[in-house]
Each structure stands twice: as C-alpha cells, then as structure tokens.
Amino acid sequence: MLIEKHISDLLYRYQCVTVPGFGAFLTETVSAHVTGSASSFFPPKKVVSFNANVKNNDGLLANHVALQEKMSYELAVIKIGDVVNEWTYLLQNRNRVVLKNIGEISVNNEMNWVFEPANTVNYLTDSFGLSSFVSPEITREVLKQEVEALEEKAPIIFTPERKKDYSYLKYAAVFVTMLGAGGFGYKTYYDQQITNQTLLVEKNVQEKVQQQIQQATFLINAPVEAVELSVAAPVEEKRPYHLVAGAYRSVENADVAIAELNAAGFENAKMLPMNKLKLYYVVYASFKTLEEAQTDRKNIQKTHNAEAWLMIE
Structure with missing residues (x-):
C-alpha cells in the first residue's frame, strides 16, 4: 500500500498530516516572490516540512486510508504501522526513504533524520494553474550605449538636389488670369443687358394697367336681388332623464x-307630450345625465314628494 499517495492527497486540504509512530508532515504558505538576477518568478505555494517528534495518532490518515482502500479503521492502522516499520528499518541502516511528490528522508552523521522537500507539487489550491517562469534580464543601458556608438560613427551625407526649371508656370498663370478676367467682363455685360430689358418690360406693363384703371367704370346696371338666408333653429339639448311629479288625463x-310646482320653487317644472297611454306627465325637471337626476330625486323625495320617480326616455 502506497501511504505517501494518501499523505499527498491530505496535504492539499490540511496543514498537518501525522503518520502514527513516525512523524508529521507540516505545510506553510509562502507568498509569491522573485529571485535571481534573471528575475525568476514563483507563485504562492505550500512549503512542506517534517517533524519527527509529532507521532501521536490523530486519526486523520487512518480514516482517509480506510475510506479510500475500503477497509476498517483498525485494519488501516495496522497497514500504516507495517509501512512505518519498513521506513524505520531503512533509516536505521542509513538508507533513504523516498516519498513521491513529498520529499526524501535521510540520516546524517549524528543519526538524525533530515527531510528534503520535493518542490514538484504545489499543494496550495489557490495557486492552481500557476507555474514559475524566468523573465530575461532587460538590458536597456547596454542597448542605449550601442545605439549612441552607431550614431557617432554613422556619417551624415547631404545630397544636393538638382534645381528644376519651373519658369513656364508663370506664363500659364498669366494666361489663366487673363482668361478669368475676360469671362468675368462678359458675364457683367450680359447681366446688365438682361436687367435693362426686364425694366423696359415692367414699365410697359405698368402703363397698360394705369390706362385700364382710368377707363374702368363702377356703375351697376341692374341691382342684384337680395337672397334670403334661412337660419336653422337651435337644436335643443337632449335631456332624457325626467323626474316625474304626476300623470294627468287632461291638459x-x-x-x-x-303652477303648484312653480309656486313651490320648482321653476323648471313642465309638461311632457302625451304618451301612448294618453297621459300627460308633469316633471320637476329634465336632466342630461343620470347622476344629476338621481341626486335631485333623493332631495325631492326627502323634502317635497316621497313618491317622485325617475323616467328615462
């Protein structure tokens, strides 16, 4: 059974993984840093160390092995003990114990155990996907000196330009100027002629108009008959809601x-035309809206006639 694989898995989640009877592997978080003149960049990581004095069984490794290997806790403790005995025997005989992805444990001259971590795995989960890289040294000053040296050595050569003869252009300019002046003069003369002709035409038209005004007469030979306009009678506003006081056979x-209603203060009282039953309704008033009719009906029923009722055409 490879105990180091289970130890490596636990180091991602815990800061201390104890191997009962052997020692404890501890982790410490180190921040990102830069080292060397070549600017080597290292991401944050967990640094693994080993303490041989911590040997008590905390149950973490044994429970993990039992779950992963699908065995009982007691059997996992026995399996771990067998591996620890093997490692201890190797170290007592000055052999190295190599733990994959964790490090190596060896013995020095004083028979003390020495742990050398393997920096191949970063157990800090926050740095997942980050790796160290080396940035080449930027030699700005060296390049600047080389450019300055080249500028001092490079000769500056001035090549005289051959002067070209552009005298023909002045004659062309004179010709264009004369052509433009001639065109402008002709346009001015043409516009003046058009203006004169327009004034002459307007003058003739005005003279003819004055002659017609002087000859005009304002006598009306036959008077125009008056036209009678019929004015439509104003349309009476429809009031379909009637508050009825009573119905009568005779006018x-x-x-x-x-007359009684007018004397009582109901100035809008009137008689409606005879209906199909040959009755004449006498109403307190007629209204445009149902709300107005309902309001007056309640007031009249309380103060004047409890039997007043509302009729809607």
Missing part, C-alpha cells in the same frame, strides 16, 4: 300641477 289638470 288643464297638468297646468294646475305645473
């Missing part, structure tokens, strides 16, 4: 009821 009785 005389209806007029008496209207």
